[in-house]
Amino acid sequence: MPRQPRFSKEDIVEAGLRIVRTSGFDAVSARALGKELGTSSSPMFTMFQDMNEVMEAIRSAAEKTFMARMDGVTDYYPAFKEFGLRLVAFAKEESNLFQMLFLGKESRPEIAEDIAKKCLSQVKQGYNLTKEQAEMLFRQMWPVACGIAALCVKHPEDFPEETVSSTLSYHFSGIMSIIRSGKEIEDIQPKKR
Secondary structure, X not given: OOOOOOOOHHHHHHHHHHHHHHHOHHXXXXXXXXXXXXXXXXXXXXXXXXXXXXXXXXXXXXXXXXHHHHOOHHHOOOHHHXXXXXXXXXXXXXHHHHHHHHHOOOOOOHHHHHHHHHXXXXXXXXXXXXXXXXXXXXXXXXXXXXXXXXXXXXXXXXXXXXXXXXXXXXXXXXXXXXXXXXXXXXXXXXOOO
16 A cells, blocks of 8 residues: 655645745755655655646745735725735735746736736726726836835835835826826937036
């Protein structure tokens, strides 16, 4: 009778998440997982076909962690501001998971982008914006929220929540003013002196 596995897939994935949280995604290996679990690397390959499958399972678990943080974000008004605040908080508190999901070689920013678009859909209705205006607002606000979050990975202390909140408000208000005015903004080009 074959021996029952000592570790489940979930145990291996949780061990992988712990490694990512403490040392980053690149630190995950069969040997590191075995060490984290107090065993050899062989249990990974009784549960998973190969390390690519293990890594994908870890990435999926990290995405679920992120999605749990974003749960209910559209219950706030404006939802996009709540999204921005939560995105930045995630980058500060889970910097290695944030890097893996949004800044790494195989990042998938679309998981956050999809949530941001749902938030802006709410703003579109609440502020009576056209589809084009809502898209413009998204194109301007999305890089601001992501940029602040990315900066917080290395220097979270530079962006206390009050600063993040006011920055998002200033940008949102400024963009909304431009949208409401109906005027095109001048494309300022750098010139040599």
